[in-house]
Amino acid sequence: MNVGLIGAGAIANFLLKEINLSQKDTISVKSVYVRNKEKYEALESEFGVKLYTDLHAFLDSEIDIVVEAANVEAVKTLIPECIKKKDVVLISVGALVDNALLLEVEQLAEKHNHFIHLPSGAIGGLDLLQNAHALGTVTSVSITTRKPAHSLIDEPLTEEKIIFEGKAADAIIQFPKNINVSIVLSLASLGIHHTTVRMIADPHIEKNIHQVEMKGEFGDATFTIKNNPLPSNPKTSYLAAMSILGTLKRLESKIKIG
Numbered sequence: 001m002n003v004g005l006i007g008a009g010a011i012a013n014f015l016l017k018e019i020n021l022s023q024k025d026t027i028s029v030k031s032v033y034v035r036n037k038e039k040y041e042a043l044e045s046e047f048g049v050k051l052y053t054d055l056h057a058f059l060d061s062e063i064d065i066v067v068e069a070a071n072v073e074a075v076k077t078l079i080p081e082c083i084k085k086k087d088v089v090l091i092s093v094g095a096l097v098d099n100a101l102l103l104e105v106e107q108l109a110e111k112h113n114h115f116i117h118l119p120s121g122a123i124g125g126l127d128l129l130q131n132a133h134a135l136g137t138v139t140s141v142s143i144t145t146r147k148p149a150h151s152l153i154d155e156p157l158t159e160e161k162i163i164f165e166g167k168a169a170d171a172i173i174q175f176p177k178n179i180n181v182s183i184v185l186s187l188a189s190l191g192i193h194h195t196t197v198r199m200i201a202d203p204h205i206e207k208n209i210h211q212v213e214m215k216g217e218f219g220d221a222t223f224t225i226k227n228n229p230l231p232s233n234p235k236t237s238y239l240a241a242m243s244i245l246g247t248l249k250r251l252e253s254k255i256k257i258g
């Protein structure tokens with residue numbers, strides 16, 4: 001499977017290193033779409049990829065699937081065009097809080113017979129949640145996210161501070177780089193207006209901690225993860241980057257789990 005990456009930051013570099021330098025399997029990153037070719041030109045020799053600034057040339061290059069590892073704005077502006085030509089994997093899932101965009105990409109995927117894959121990112125439990133919601137009987141979903149204070153706000157803190165309490169629909173607008181996980185949770189079950197989010201800036205921690213609580217006819221479940229951050233971008237959890245690799249590997253596997 002030949003991959004085309006959008007973005008060349010922390011997650012993209014993890015994927016380039018793990019796929020092109022370490023993996024011994026059939027996945028390979030061939031093309032990278034960037035805004036500024038000069039800034040990223042070293043990637044071509046380091047990882048054997050070709051950089052593109054023209055989206056159509058990127059989509060027509062030797063790739064089978066597009067992986068977005070950029071930001072919510074890039075999803076809005078680039079993915080409708082990508083889905084006409086390729087399957088896509090999105091990590092800036094927060095962009096899909098915009099219902100018009102969600103409908104547009106869903107309809108384009110249908111029309112052009114492509115798939116949109118949303119990795120579970122920095123959380124887990126989405127298999128359980130989707131099964132529990134198969135009859136539409138999940139009644140509440142909430143996520144409490146606790147991150148190092150400097151990842152969330154500029155103000156210096158000596159004690160933890162609740163910086164957001166409300167619904168996923170509003171959380172992602174205020175924190176587009178920090179709470180994409182709430183949107184994948186919403187899409188898996190109750191939607192953006194019924195998924196509750198609490199965000200805490202904590203000056204005493206180094207990990208990105210997410211606690212998800214789900215209730216319904218199935219019973220109730222709690223999922224907690226204490227994520228190690230990606231050193232090159234501590235706002236982003238290591239697992240979020242790994243979850244893209246996991247998604248690509250599962251696409252290739254003949255045995256589908258979950």
Ligand SMILES: NC(=O)C1=CN([C@@H]2O[C@H](COP(=O)(O)OP(=O)(O)OC[C@H]3O[C@@H](n4cnc5c(N)ncnc54)[C@H](OP(=O)(O)O)[C@@H]3O)[C@@H](O)[C@H]2O)C=CC1
Pocket residue numbers: 006007008009010011012033034035036039069070071072073074091092093094120121122123176177178180181232233235236237240
């Ligand atoms: N679902 C989840 O659980 C998680 C999702 N995320 C999402 O992943 C995104 C990427 O994370 P990370 O790699 O750590 O972020 P970085 O800030 O390290 O990298 C972002 C990269 O995207 C590039 N970029 C931005 N806009 C565009 C564009 N329009 N076209 C091409 N490239 C673009 C930037 O390039 P430039 O130098 O030009 O700015 C940069 O190379 C985050 O913004 C967040 O939305 C993150 C963590 C968890």
Ligand SMILES: O=C([O-])CC(=O)C(=O)O
Pocket residue numbers: 121122176177178179180181182208227235236237238240
């Ligand atoms: O990486 C994380 O822990 C979560 C995150 O930033 C996001 O969901 O946007």
